[in-house]
Each structure stands twice: as structure tokens, then as C-alpha cells.
Amino acid sequence: MSNPTPPVGPGLPETQTMVSDTVTAPAPHRQGKHKQAKGGKPASLWTDAWYDLRRRPMFILSVVIILILLVMSFWPQLFTSVDPFNARTCDLSTARQGPSAGHLFGRDNLGCDVYARTIYGARNSIVIGVLTTIITTLVGGLFGIVAGYKSGLVDSVSSRLTEVFFAIPPILGALLIAATFRGRANSILLVIIALAVLGWPMTYRIMRAAVITAKSQDFVVAARALGAGAGRIMFRHLLPNSVAPVIVVATINLGGFIAAEAALSFLGVGVLSPDISWGLMIADARDRFLEAPLPLIFPAVFLCVTVLAFIMMGDAVRDALDPKLR
């Protein structure tokens, strides 16, 4: 959302008309009503948030990590010349070898390069995390807006429905879905679907609550008085005013989905070989962990750092967008 920076009033100049065009801070006018009142240039939510974020080392750090991860998942060749999908790069005779000049992280049970596999594993984690987040945000958000706006029967029914989903332990539910349909679809797609089915009610709840708050504001009444239809009110008025908390939850969830993917893969119902996934690598290395800990430790560290980066970014965004939630 673009927001021109408000010009500072250069002390009211000649007031030709009844109203000066100089912009003054509305903040002091609301003295007492809002805590942020005392001074402060009027700034919109996003400019304020951006100002705030730029000053958070935690945010900068997480953004840097996430950028590196994104590059890694799109162009893994930049990080390694070894192609882990090529069977010839593996050599059973070198299985579980420690780090060496050509193979920084050593080799795994099948003698494949752990470093290359870890780099290539980023793609599936990111793809699954991002796609699941997009799907849950769209589905949950859409239902949330409609339920929040319509209230009444629509709201009651969909809210009860989400409560059913909330009653299912997420990993157990995803496990069930993934295991049931295993082999009938692309394994990555299946993971995304399993996580999305159980993930959307969270976004739904957040969106619905935000919409209900926004709905009571006068500008919505004003739009109705102008004759605006439900679609316009929902998407032009309610959505932009309730999307902030959803973005926060989406960022935090993204990390959660990546972790969940690893868990499913570890349990054998997520990403399947020959695809590469950190969860899968951890599962493979588990048996010989005591002999050769590195093939497990490296993907685990990457997983932790990735999940942490998204959660940290989500935290920072939340603090910036909605200090009340802190």
C-alpha cells in the first residue's frame, strides 16, 4: 500500500481562504482518546509499521535469512556445483564420510553430498510453506470476511465448522490425510493439501474478528448509505482495514508449516524420495546418528533457522502492526 509521506506544515502561512491547506497533526485533536495521541506526525498504519520495522535488528536479520533461503530455493546451483539428483554424484563407498574440501558437510548413508542435498532441500520447504500459507490465507480470509460481514446464520454455521477443525490435533489430522491419499497424488501437493485443510481455520478466526471490529466503524455505514453492495463493502472497505492481523498470522504460520512439512516427511507421509526434504534427510540419517551425526545435524540446523526466521519476522511484523497484541 503506497502512502505519500505527509508534508509537515511550514507553520501556517497566509490563510487566503477560510481554511488553510496546511496539514496539521490530527493527533493532538484526539488527545486522551488514543494513547498514541501525544504528538507524532500523522502516519498511516503501514508507514508507521515500516518505520518501526526498519529499526528492529530482529526483523532485518530474519529478512536477510529469508532472502538467502529464497535465492537458495530458486537457484541452488549458485551454492553448489553438485547436482544431488544425479545418482552419479553419490558414491556408496564414501558413505558417512566426514567433511572434506569438496564436501563441506560430509556424506550421508548413501554416500551423497550432504551440503548439496541440504541446499536443494530448501526449495521444497519454501514451496510447501509459501503455497500452504497462500491457500490458507485465501480460503480462511475469504470465509472470514464473509462470515464477519454477514453474521447471523452464515457466521454461526461456518464458525461451528471451524471449531470442528480446531478439535483435530493438526499433526494427527495431516498425518491422516497424507497417509490416506499417499501415492494417489504428487507427494508435495499432498503435503500442501493436508496442511492447508487443517490450517485455514486459524486465518478464518483472525479475519472474522478483524472484520467484525472494522464493520462497526462509521465509514462502513457511510458506504451502505451510498448504496454500496456487499462485495464493495467487503473488499473495498473491510478487507484493507482488517488485513493487517492476517498478514501477521500468515508470516508466523509460514514457519509453522515448514516445520510441519518436516515432521510429516520424517514420519514418512510427507515428501518422498527421490525428492529432497530436510525432514526426509533427518529421517534417513536418524538410524546412524550416533556413528555419523552430521547428516542429521545440518538439515536440522537449516530447518530450525528457517522456521525461526519466519517466526521472528512474524513477531516483528506483529509488534509493528499491532502493538496491542504484544
Added chain:
Amino acid sequence: MTKTTPDALPAEGGPGDGPLLAVDNLHVEFQTRAGVVRAVNGVSYTVGAGETLAVLGESGSGKSVTAQAIMGILDMPPAVIPKGEIRFRGTDLLKLSEDARTQVRGQRIAMIFQDALSALNPVFTVGWQISEMFRVHRGMSKADGMKKAVELMDRVRIPAARQRVHDYPHQFSGGMRQRIMIAMSIALDPEVLIADEPTTALDVTVQAQIMELLADLQRESQMGLILITHDLGVVADVADKIAVMYAGRIVENAPVYDIYKAPAHPYTKGLLDSIPRVDLKGQELYAIKGLPPNLLDLPSGCSFNPRCPYRQDNCVTDAPPLYEISGVRSSACHYWREVLDGERQ
């Protein structure tokens, strides 16, 4: 900070010669991201026992911030008080330790707020909240405190006090809640009561009830009353003297009769002229042009100069001091004589 000693506290009662409470050249600033907001820029006023001072001003004029500084309830930081004194019976409150201020706050200087609902705790009965004053400050037992609470509710004329003492704030109407706030504030017989827009949220008929109640209580107890308001009607009804604030400064100080008859500052005059009047129906109302100033970026010279019909060149360069007009009147306008002689609209 000084250590709390009994003699650090302002003397109780006694025949003080000076005014009960005197604010002297008070400055309050807020450090914000966008810069320093000068909310109060050298405010001075006094209030004596049994006297009603009305502090008149718009939002952002600094009238509430001044009151919060007197009470010592400003959040510091972001607020800073770089200069000024607040003398209560001769003792500068700003120099007292926090402990000593707590002795004054609520007991000897009390305050009531505009929004009585949010000022009351919704999970306790009103009786409990009123009697808390006695339990905490006077060490009374629960039963005695409740008895006092009923007495006070009677005093602020809440019907059926004995039964209603066990009700919760939401069970009262807006006017009744404001009465409860008043009961709490006068519980410990304060010497000064600050009422910050006490009737703004109320209907006119209820406003009349509350103002009458405040006047009666003041007559009984000889409290000094500081009434903070933007309502010229309420001021005319109850005040003895007025301090008009604009952009963190006092622009005019005067006894109530004088100011309505002949204001000595263009801002005061503009406010009075913009009140709709019967004989001017159908005509355009006089309107002060322009907008209230940005506190982050006050105009040079007199803060009111961009909106002022009396403006001359020196108004842009020199900030006017508070010129003394008579022993009881002053105006912060270089051209107060012209304003004073000027026609009312």
C-alpha cells in the same frame, strides 16, 4: 529526589496567605519520534479556596496536560517538565518525592474525568471502589468504609444509596456514574478538585444536575475548583475567573464578567463571536479562520498569528508576553488595547 519527611509536605489547612494552588511558568514537552511536542509552554494560573477557575481551550491546547502535571499522573517519559513550578500551599509539588506526591494525589488534590465509565473498574461494586479510598488512605475496616460510601453516595444525591452501593458501574446511567466519580474524588475532603470536562459526555439536563452538584459541594467544603472545559456556556455559568489557553499557553486571564463583556485577546473574542446568537439568525456565523496549530511546528512569534484578524508584522517575530491589563486581568496580545476596544461582532 528528596527524602520523604513530614515537613516536606505542604502544611495542612492553616491560614495560607498565597493562593491555594499556583501553577507558575509550567512547561511540559513530549519527546516523540516526529520531534518535541511542546504541549504546555509557560502556563501560570492560581486558584484560591472556594474559588472556581475555568481553564478554557480546545483539544490540543494543553489544558488537560497541565492538569495531569498538577496531579502528577503524566507518563514520564515521554513527558518531560523542563521548567516551572506547581505550588500547593507554598510547596513546589514538582520537587517532592514520589512518596510525598502520593500523599497529596487523590487526598488533597483530586480529579474527575470526562469518561466516568472507563475511569471506574467494571469488576468491583461502586461501594467497594468508593470505600477503597477510606480503606487505603484512612485504614478503615470494610464495614466502616462501606458506611462512608453510602454517606458519600447520599451526598452526591444518588437515590437509594443504601441499596445501590452493591451495584456495578455498568448498572448506572452516565450521570450517575459521574456522581460516583465525584463521590470518590471528594471522599477524602480534597482542598483542590480538578474537573476535566466533567459534563462533556453528558446530556444537557444531566449536565445541569452535575454542575449544580459541584457548585453545592464546593460551597460546603470551600474547595478550590479547576474546571477544564471547552464549553463557553458552562464557564459563564459557574466560573469566578477564566484562563483561556491556546497552543500550550495562557492567552488571557480574567474574571468571568470581564471576559464576556470585553475580551482582550483575539482568540477569546473569536470564540465568543462564533457562538450562534438569536439576533444573528440567518446570517453567516463569525468563524475563526484557519486551523489549530501543529504543536510540533508552532508558528513563530504569537502562535495565534496565522488566524488573527489583528495581526501586525511584529506578531510574526515577537512572541507576546502576558501583558498585565489590571490587577486581575492579563492578555498575551501585543494589541490587547485594540481588541478590548474593538466591537463585538
Added chain:
Amino acid sequence: MASGSDRILEVRDLVKHFPLTQGIVFKKQIGAIKAVDGVSFDLNRGETLGIVGESGCGKSTLAKVLMALERPTSGSVKIDGRDIAKARGGELKRMRRNIQMVMQDPYTSLNPRMTVGDIIGEPYEIHTEVAPKGDRRTKVQELLEVVGLNPDHINRYPHQFSGGQRQRIGIARGLALQPEIIVCDEPVSALDVSIQAQVINLLERLQNEFNLAYIFIAHDLSVVRHISDRVGVMYLGKFVELGKDTEIYDRPAHPYTQALLSAVPVPDPEGREQRERIILQGDPPSPANPPSGCRFRTRCWKAQEICAEEEPLLQIRPGTAHESACHFAETHDVVHVG
């Protein structure tokens, strides 16, 4: 006044009850908030009807019903002869072009995520037939100019304006569809004193320019008096008195109007000790359970037995030239005494 063709708005026996229900699944009605309970009045083109009353008297609900934001329980709201309360779909949308509103709080009535141009231009996006796409920007700039704002500020956001300027933006939005009626619900009460006069002057200028009819709802009696041609006084969902402004203010006949007028502080300390003041006791009763007969009788100093038994109708009473709803109506100048 009022020849038939001048009449733009005709409200008859308007009732709005909000049901009070119990139970979550099987809702059972246990009563009703009688927010508006039988209100009738007419409004002519270019005229201003002021509506005064205290909080909870139903004046804001009345505004919502007039704007068809709430469906009335019964009664009609005829705009140019057609009942907006019964209109649906496309017809309702068309009728909305003729009645618009200005809201109280300029801070919440503008969408903070839209530019001023989008806010004022939204009416044209909804009613596409009013202005062709290419003209809209020009139209919005014209409107900004009409309400005294700089047309170049079309791309700014509401938070970049002060309260008074925002209220002007709200007024421009209300004018966009060139309605004949504008319902102003407390349009100046959220503004600073020095800004109120500017906005009132603007509203009056626009009325003259576009021959607008205003329903002006406010609790500030001096403002209502300044702007209104006629005034209606509401108490617990009903008009207790309705008449020309001079009649209501100089010769109020209903005890409630008298109390209301006498309670308004006069901005002049001269003679304040002698001023007559009728201070009402207690609070208004709950609109869920209004008193029988006359609703004001529980706080009225004139109340007799008949007041509890028989509801006084809003009609012209002996000795008065305007309608009042009191068995003991008697004009009494409370403002000019003392």
C-alpha cells in the same frame, strides 16, 4: 410555508423497535427497545428541520431509518412520494441518490485506506450512471473546491487532514450524488469550538447553493436554533413538540422542552444568579419499558393522574401556535427570563 409540491420528505407513524431476545439457538423475543415509536413529520425542499433530544431519545435511530440503513417496524418514509422503507434492490439504490448523510465522527467516517479522491469518488463508482468515468476526477476536484478544500489534495489520505477538514470531505461525499435531502447526524459535535462555526457556515452556504433540505440532528440547542427553520423535540422515541424555531425557543409549551432549554448554559455570566433553571430529577426511563400514558410524566412537575392514563397526542393546543404533546401545555419563555 409548504405547498404540496414543495414537499420532499413525508414521514408517517414511523416505528422502529429492536427486539430483545433470549436464547442462542431458539431465539425468543422477550421485549423490545422502542427506539422510535410513532414519529410523523414533513420536510420541504430547501428547509431545515432540527431534531433535538438527549441520548437514547431515538434521534440517531430515526436518522438510520430515514437513510434506509434500518428497516422500520412500521410506518413510511416517502421521498418525493415514494416509500424508501419499502424499496428494495435497484429501486432502493436509485432512491439513495436523493438522500445522503453527514456523520458525527470525522475520524471514523472516512476509510483510512482510501485517498480523498477515492472516498469522494466512490458514489460515482456505485452509481455509474451519474458521471461517466472520464469526468469523475474533475467532479471530485470540483466538490473539494465547493467544500473549501484544495483540489490538489485529491491523492492524500484522511489522516493527513484535521478534524474540520475531514468533516468537509464527508460533506463532499454526501454532495456527490446531488441529493435533495441530507441527514446531518451531529455534524459538528466532534469538532473543536473554533472549527464548528466554519462547518455550520459551509452547511448553510451549500443549502442555499443547491437548495438542500436538511434533517439536522444535534444535542447543541444553540446550533440547532441557528440553522433550523423548524425544530422537533424528541423524548423516548416520540416528538413531544414540533414547530417553527421561534415558537419552540421563545414559546415552548411542553415541560420537557422548557426544562431542556433552561438547562442549556448561556454563554453570558450577566445575571446568572437570577436565571430560572428547571433541573429535572433522575434519568430518562428505559426505552424498553416506557411509562404508560405520557412518557415524560415520571420526571414532570405538572404530572396528574390523566398523564398516566392517557397518552397526550402531538397536536396544536389552546394558547399555542404549534404542536405539542402535553395535557397541560402552556407556553412559558424560559430563555429570556431574568
